[in-house]
Amino acid sequence: MDPFTILAIALTATGAATSAYGQVQAGKAQEIALKEQAKQEELAAESQELQRRQELNKALAANAAALSTAGIFGEGTPASLALASAKQVGLSEATIDVSENLRQAALKRQAKQATQTAGLTAASTLLSGGVKAAQLAE
Numbered sequence: 001m002d003p004f005t006i007l008a009i010a011l012t013a014t015g016a017a018t019s020a021y022g023q024v025q026a027g028k029a030q031e032i033a034l035k036e037q038a039k040q041e042e043l044a045a046e047s048q049e050l051q052r053r054q055e056l057n058k059a060l061a062a063n064a065a066a067l068s069t070a071g072i073f074g075e076g077t078p079a080s081l082a083l084a085s086a087k088q089v090g091l092s093e094a095t096i097d098v099s100e101n102l103r104q105a106a107l108k109r110q111a112k113q114a115t116q117t118a119g120l121t122a123a124s125t126l127l128s129g130g131v132k133a134a135q136l137a138e
Contacts (some may be wrong), residue, residue, distance in 0.1 A: 001137065002077045005137065006137055008136045009133045009136050009137055011086045012129055012132045012133045012136060013129055013130070013133050015129065016125050016126050016129020016130070016132070016133075017126065017129070018124045019122075019129075020121075020122035020123070020125045020129075021122070023118050023121045023122040023125060024118050024119060024122045025118075026116045026118055027114050027116075027117060027118020027119065027121075027122075028115060028118070029116045030111070030114040030115075030118070031111040031112070032081065032111075034107050034108070034110050034111035034114065035107070035108065035111045037107055038104045038107035038108050038111070041100070041103060041104055041107070042100070042104055045096075045097075045100040045104075048096075049093065049096070049097070052093065053093075056086075056089050062087065082098075
C-alpha cells in the first residue's frame with residue numbers, strides 16, 4: 001500500500017472515531033439537560049401544589065367564617081356542600097399531580113432515549129468509517 005492510501009485510511013478512521021465520540025457526548029449532554037428539566041418541573045409542580053392548597057385553605061376558612069357569622073353552623077346542607085367541594089378539589093389536585101408525574105416521566109424517558117440514540121448513531125458512524133477505510137485499502 002502506498003503512503004497516501006495509508007494516510008487516507010488513518011484519516012477516515014480518525015474522523016469516524018471523532019464523530020462517534022462527539023455524538024455520544026451530545027447524547028449525554030441532552031440526557032443531562034432533560035433530567036435537569038424534569039427536576040425543575042418537579043420543583044415547579046410542588047410549588048404550584050403548595051400555592052393551590054394555600055388558596056383552598058383560605059377559601060375554606062372564608063366559607064366557614066361566613067357561615068358562622070350568618071349563624072349557620074357546620075351541620076346539614078352547608079357542611080355537605082363544603083365536603084363535596086373539598087372532594088372535588090381533591091380530585092382536581094390528584095389529576096394535576098398525575099399529569100405532572102406523566103410529564104416528568106416522559107422527560108426522563110426522552111433523556112434515556114437520547115443516550116441510546118447517540119450510542120446507535122455513533123456505532124453507525126464507526127461502521128460507516130470502517131467500510132470507507134476498507135474500501136480505501138482495496
